[in-house]
Amino acid sequence: MINKTQILHIEKTQQWYLIDAKNHRVGRIATEIANILRGKRQVSFHPSQSTANHVIIINAQEIKVSGNKSEQKLYYKHSGRPGSLKIERFENLQQRLPHKIIENAVKGMLPKGPLGRQIFKNLKVYAGEQHPHTAQQPINIEL
Known part of the structure; x- marks a missing residue:
């Protein structure tokens, strides 16, 4: 008798989740977002497969x-050209581009490579209360 691994082929349906980031800590909320995006809450989780989960974050300005x-926290960006390293503090980045803070935290918690880039596309972050995804009827998650 030969042992064969059975792989479940479960039909993937898109799930949309809505998370309000108001008064939450960056790292705590980023781990929850990364787990939802990867599908670790689902029974059919497999590390090499992408799920169809989408996460919408609102109120990123108030994280x-x-x-x-x-x-003290610094964010670095580099264009690849010599001498183009830019350093920005958390408070300045929060005023200028508040969605980048959550995006950077979640991106660091996703797998590196093509799978991580594909999963990262399912994250939508907005600075205020408004978002254009009401037609998807997102499920509100309280953290």
Whole structure:
């Protein structure tokens, strides 16, 4: 008798989730978002497969950090050209591009490579209350 691995082929349906980031910590909310995007809450989870889960984050402008991170945490970006390294503090980035904070945190928690890039496309982050995805009827998640 030969042992063969059975792979479940379950039909994937798109699930949309809505999370309000108001007064939540960056790292705590980012781990929950990454787990939902990867499908770790589902029975049919497999690390090499992408799920059809989409996550909408609202109120990214009002996300919090603990301690002195608002003055000390730095974000780096580089265009690839010599001398083009830019450094920005958390508080400045939060005023300028608040969605980048959550996107950077979640992107670091996803797998590196083509699968992680594909999963990351299912994340939608908005600075305010409004989002254009009401037609998808997202499920509201309280964290």
